[in-house]
Amino acid sequence: MPVLTRTCAIVLIASAGLLPCPVTAVDRTLQGPSFEDNRLLIRVVPRTPEQIAAFYEARGFPPAALERIRQTCFVTVFIKNKGNDVLWLDLDHWSFSRDGEPLALLDDEFWQTQWDAIGLRQASRSTFGWTRLPRVRDLQHDEPVGGNVAFPGTTRALEVEAVFQTGADRKGAPVRLGLGRVPCMKSTAQP
Amino acid sequence: MTRGIQSLLLLALTAAAPALELPPGVMPVGDRLAPALQLDDLDGNAYDLAENGGHWRFVHFWASWCGPCRREMPGIQRIIPLVEHTGIEFVLVNTAETEDEVFSFLGIVAPDLVPLMDHDGLVTELWQPRGLPATFLVDPGGHIRYQALGGRSWEQPAYLEFLRALPGPATARSAGNK
Numbered sequence: 118m119p120v121l122t123r124t125c126a127i128v129l130i131a132s133a134g135l136l137p138c139p140v141t142a143v144d145r146t147l148q149g150p151s152f153e154d155n156r157l158l159i160r161v162v163p164r165t166p167e168q169i170a171a172f173y174e175a176r177g178f179p180p181a182a183l184e185r186i187r188q189t190c191f192v193t194v195f196i197k198n199k200g201n202d203v204l205w206l207d208l209d210h211w212s213f214s215r216d217g218e219p220l221a222l223l224d225d226e227f228w229q230t231q232w233d234a235i236g237l238r239q240a241s242r243s244t245f246g247w248t249r250l251p252r253v254r255d256l257q258h259d260e261p262v263g264g265n266v267a268f269p270g271t272t273r274a275l276e277v278e279a280v281f282q283t284g285a286d287r288k289g290a291p292v293r294l295g296l297g298r299v300p301c302m303k304s305t306a307q308p
Numbered sequence: 309m310t311r312g313i314q315s316l317l318l319l320a321l322t323a324a325a326p327a328l329e330l331p332p333g334v335m336p337v338g339d340r341l342a343p344a345l346q347l348d349d350l351d352g353n354a355y356d357l358a359e360n361g362g363h364w365r366f367v368h369f370w371a372s373w374c375g376p377c378r379r380e381m382p383g384i385q386r387i388i389p390l391v392e393h394t395g396i397e398f399v400l401v402n403t404a405e406t407e408d409e410v411f412s413f414l415g416i417v418a419p420d421l422v423p424l425m426d427h428d429g430l431v432t433e434l435w436q437p438r439g440l441p442a443t444f445l446v447d448p449g450g451h452i453r454y455q456a457l458g459g460r461s462w463e464q465p466a467y468l469e470f471l472r473a474l475p476g477p478a479t480a481r482s483a484g485n486k
Contacts, residue, residue, distance in 0.1 A: 243429025
């Protein structure tokens with residue numbers, strides 16, 4: 118059941134200055150931040166290692182791939198451009214940190230190396246690729262995008278700031294969202 | 309030579325058509341030649357997009373694990389008879405799944421559809437969709453003219469009217485549907 122919590126947990130900052138903190142409806146079952154205004158909707162859903170491994174196991178991923186997947190922190194991000202202007206998803210403009218230290222997401226090169234090492238079949242590589250959040254996307258009016266983002270480690274929370282450039286030429290006022298702490302879900306498996 | 313004349317006629321037909329009113333989420337795509345698409349369908353029949361010109365193609369990429377794809381697929385099955393008279397060919401491409409996965413899914417939600425099987429996902433990558441599901445509308449001359457962003461209910465009047473208004477010869481032909 119949606120409940121109103123975390124007022125200002127997500128802070129909207131426009132380039133022109135700090136705007137009033139929105140009251141954001143957060144669904145407790147999601148255990149991750151979400152934000153919506155007349156320009157965009159963003160929802161971040163942390164996944165447990167078991168959840169994410171079960172998804173790929175059901176798609177025929179081999180144990181060696183599942184083991185690598187379990188060793189990382191997965192969050193699923195859903196974004197929709199509700200405005201009329203182009204909204205740029207560009208993960209290179211987002212910042213991620215853990216305990217105050219900058220943190221890099223696990224990128225294409227990382228996963229390519231992992232899959233080469235275990236000889237993952239092409240079909241699984243393709244499926245894995247389509248389930249990841251695109252690194253760059255010029256979101257058009259009403260266009261949704263979603264997918265997984267992965268980070269090293271599996272338990273400690275992340276700090277995420279999302280920055281969206283706007284306009285077809287990326288020269289519009291950027292939208293900055295401090296998403297606060299995004300948990301890396303702990304394993305639910307019994308020891 | 310004959311093929312060249314046909315291509316010119318098709319190009320003229322398409323170019324002379326009045327601008328279509330685009331429904332929400334449908335974008336024009338400049339003048340991009342459709343990439344190669346040669347695959348076998350779920351029943352093992354070979355298909356080549358390049359050999360099936362002369363009419364519009366609704367090329368749709370999907371996977372059963374994708375939520376919007378699951379919601380969209382029954383509607384696609386339902387619109388096929390509604391636009392049959394236009395000659396639009398529905399080319400459904402499953403991305404990187406097995407026959408068992410596809411059969412299990414479609415048997416429940418859209419049993420009349422017979423998709424092409426992109427087993428390794430490489431054909432899908434050639435087409436560079438913005439995500440799954442993805443729909444491209446390929447004109448009779450083999451160029452991608454429109455793409456639909458994400459999933460939608462194709463049964464809504466705006467989409468049906470758009471599909472029915474696509475210009476060009478109505479050469480009836482179907483693939484991807486029985």
